[in-house]
Amino acid sequence: MLTLEQLVSKLRKELRDNYQSIGDSMIAGGCTNMEQYKYMLGQAHAYQSLDSALTDILNRNDIEEEKDDERENNNVIQFGRDSED
Numbered sequence: 001m002l003t004l005e006q007l008v009s010k011l012r013k014e015l016r017d018n019y020q021s022i023g024d025s026m027i028a029g030g031c032t033n034m035e036q037y038k039y040m041l042g043q044a045h046a047y048q049s050l051d052s053a054l055t056d057i058l059n060r061n062d063i064e065e066e067k068d069d070e071r072e073n074n075n076v077i078q079f080g081r082d083s084e085d
Contacts, residue, residue, distance in 0.1 A: 004061065008054050015054075019047040 002010070022044045031037040 012054055015047045015051045
């Protein structure tokens with residue numbers, strides 16, 4: 001079974017490959033009319049937006065894990081003498 005990070009990584013790779021493919025096609029003159037150009041541009045924009053959203057989700061997940069680690073570390077009680085004694 002895939003972890004969240006593995007799944008997102010595979011999705012992002014697929015999105016970037018598709019984005020690159022559209023760009024290559026547009027550069028090579030694959031658009032025969034303005035309607036097709038706009039359609040391909042819309043696809044490229046959608047792939048970019050999805051990749052960005054996945055990146056944000058991963059970053060939020062990392063931040064939440066860091067906060068959880070900090071909370072766990074702040075709950076430690078230390079016993080011992082004070083240095084003022």
